[in-house]
Amino acid sequence: MEGFEPIIIAFVCNWCTYTAADLAGTSRLPYPKNVRLIRVMCTGMVDPQYIIKAFLEGADGVLVSGCHPGDCHYISGNFKARRRIKLLKEILPQFGFNQERLILTWIGASDGIQFSEIMRDLVSQIKALGPSQAKLKMVI
Amino acid sequence: MAITAKIGVNEQDVLGALRKFFEDILKIEDIKAILVPQHLPMKNMVMPTLVADPDHLHGVDPLAPAFPMNAAKIVSRLTRKPMGAKIAAVMRPCEIRAFVELVKLKQGSTDEVVIIGIDCLGAYQNKDYARFIEQHGDTSSVIFYQHIMDGHGGQIGGIDLAPACKACEYRVAANADVLIGLYGIDVNDQILIQAQTDVGQDLLAQLDLAEINEPAARQGAVADVIEKCAAYRDEMIAKTREVTESLEKMTAYFAGCVNCYNCRVACPVCYCKECVFVTDVFNHDPSQYLRWANRKGIIKMPTDTLFYHMTRLAHMSTACVGCGQCSNACPNDISVMELFRTIAQDTQKSFDYEAGRSFEEDPPMSVFREDEFAEVVGITN
Numbered sequence: 180m181e182g183f184e185p186i187i188i189a190f191v192c193n194w195c196t197y198t199a200a201d202l203a204g205t206s207r208l209p210y211p212k213n214v215r216l217i218r219v220m221c222t223g224m225v226d227p228q229y230i231i232k233a234f235l236e237g238a239d240g241v242l243v244s245g246c247h248p249g250d251c252h253y254i255s256g257n258f259k260a261r262r263r264i265k266l267l268k269e270i271l272p273q274f275g276f277n278q279e280r281l282i283l284t285w286i287g288a289s290d291g292i293q294f295s296e297i298m299r300d301l302v303s304q305i306k307a308l309g310p311s312q313a314k315l316k317m318v319i
Numbered sequence: 320m321a322i323t324a325k326i327g328v329n330e331q332d333v334l335g336a337l338r339k340f341f342e343d344i345l346k347i348e349d350i351k352a353i354l355v356p357q358h359l360p361m362k363n364m365v366m367p368t369l370v371a372d373p374d375h376l377h378g379v380d381p382l383a384p385a386f387p388m389n390a391a392k393i394v395s396r397l398t399r400k401p402m403g404a405k406i407a408a409v410m411r412p413c414e415i416r417a418f419v420e421l422v423k424l425k426q427g428s429t430d431e432v433v434i435i436g437i438d439c440l441g442a443y444q445n446k447d448y449a450r451f452i453e454q455h456g457d458t459s460s461v462i463f464y465q466h467i468m469d470g471h472g473g474q475i476g477g478i479d480l481a482p483a484c485k486a487c488e489y490r491v492a493a494n495a496d497v498l499i500g501l502y503g504i505d506v507n508d509q510i511l512i513q514a515q516t517d518v519g520q521d522l523l524a525q526l527d528l529a530e531i532n533e534p535a536a537r538q539g540a541v542a543d544v545i546e547k548c549a550a551y552r553d554e555m556i557a558k559t560r561e562v563t564e565s566l567e568k569m570t571a572y573f574a575g576c577v578n579c580y581n582c583r584v585a586c587p588v589c590y591c592k593e594c595v596f597v598t599d600v601f602n603h604d605p606s607q608y609l610r611w612a613n614r615k616g617i618i619k620m621p622t623d624t625l626f627y628h629m630t631r632l633a634h635m636s637t638a639c640v641g642c643g644q645c646s647n648a649c650p651n652d653i654s655v656m657e658l659f660r661t662i663a664q665d666t667q668k669s670f671d672y673e674a675g676r677s678f679e680e681d682p683p684m685s686v687f688r689e690d691e692f693a694e695v696v697g698i699t700n
């Protein structure tokens with residue numbers, strides 16, 4: 180897919196992954212501009228609807244990233260998020276969205292280096308999948 | 320030992336025997352009313368009725384192949400708060416299964432209701448039932464169950480069972496207090512009555528029923544129907560997967576959808592009090608539509624059709640009981656049930672859950688374990 184620059188919508192937890200992104204920034208660690216961060220207070224507040232909307236609007240990938248198990252500031256938000264991701268990975272393929280386009284990761288507040296690495300891996304994974312059909316075809 | 324008994328049928332009057340059984344239940348001191356499907360006096364349509372007076376059971380007909388709505392919604396309405404009295408409710412298996420889901424979502428309670436489950440012979444879609452009853456009048460239900468009991472299936476005079484019923488393997492009620500058995504029984508002679516819980520046992524103990532052993536033919540007869548339905552279901556699911564396997568095909572599948580949301584109004588397990596799709600969240604600013612149209616060159620109006628169906632799947636597919644009321648309610652003949660059952664099979668399986676199976680199993684989205692689903696975490700390649 181020559182010249183394909185995916186758009187990835189990332190819902191990141193304020194307390195960890197967002198802080199890690201900040202750390203990556205202050206440490207001058209670059210990460211691909213394909214990833215558009217949306218800061219949320221916890222992965223537990225990411226309604227499946229947000230993810231579905233992003234895909235239907237043509238996002239090539241969606242990332243949800245929060246605190247490591249045991250570190251969620253609201254105790255269990257990330258465990259609930261994990262179930263919702265599991266659920267969506269069952270539903271998305273029937274609508275033609277490869278389940279690999281939806282990614283869940285745990286990136287802690289001090290993981291600035293990991294953040295920039297994971298974002299690079301993420302972009303290459305999505306690039307390999309090619310552009311989302313929702314971008315190319317009319318969606319009702 | 321649970322009570323297994325029979326009610327006798329005189330002169331092949333099966334409905335009369337059932338009516339008498341319901342009258343007897345209603346005469347029990349602590350049963351103040353009974354919810355039962357009944358032909359309405361003003362029009363022949365069959366609707367759930369709440370009857371407090373045994374003299375008002377003339378039109379009782381739980382065998383009518385009519386299923387205007389899933390009565391789980393009614394029982395939920397009657398039990399969401401204490402009524403101060405006990406009632407009995409005659410329900411089809413899919414209605415009980417939907418009610419189980421609602422109870423777990425705290426939208427109903429079993430405290431004051433005795434659930435009477437009846438073997439389900441299947442039903443027609445609403446518009447087909449209206450035609451059927453027009454053709455056969457008062458004898459329509461008798462013609463129907465005789466046809467089924469004689470092994471000829473549900474198709475009569477070009478009218479066939481709803482696809483949901485053809486694909487339904489839950490023909491015998493689980494989680495009922497009392498079971499009314501028809502399969503494998505010579506219903507022109509007797510009807511099987513079985514207690515499945517202590518509540519049911521107490522109820523039957525207050526009636527003067529002749530105890531019998533379960534007729535030997537029953538297990539086999541039940542297994543036969545289930546096998547046929549399961550085969551239809553598997554074929555239906557395979558076909559549905561094929562016709563919806565890409566975004567393009569899925570878009571074609573829903574091309575006739577007008578976002579009327581009837582399917583979610585009819586759905587017994589669409590549990591939200593207010594659906595987000597009818598709130599102002601989706602009453603977008605007029606200029607927003609123009610921006611979308613500008614971005615894509617063309618948008619279909621009303622917008623958000625797939626968004627609606629996918630969101631509904633995310634919210635309730637783990638609770639879908641496959642009752643088919645969504646398809647029944649669709650003004651544009653979209654095969655909603657087919658798709659929802661297909662995806663529900665995946666989502667329920669992935670959480671090792673089965674809608675309506677048990678009052679004890681927690682709905683998958685209401686719980687979690689610390690150590691699970693590691694496979695959905697991380698970058699895959």
Ligand code: SF4
Pocket residue numbers: 582585586587588589638639640641642643644645646655656659660
């Ligand atoms: S989605 Fe359709 S088949 Fe499933 S429970 Fe709701 S109305 Fe019944």
Ligand code: SF4
Pocket residue numbers: 575576577578579580581582583645648649650651652653655
């Ligand atoms: S009932 Fe039919 S037309 Fe109405 S929203 Fe559901 S699928 Fe669309």
Ligand code: FES
Pocket residue numbers: 192193194195220221222223244245246250251252253254255256257
């Ligand atoms: S606070 Fe970070 S995932 Fe819940």
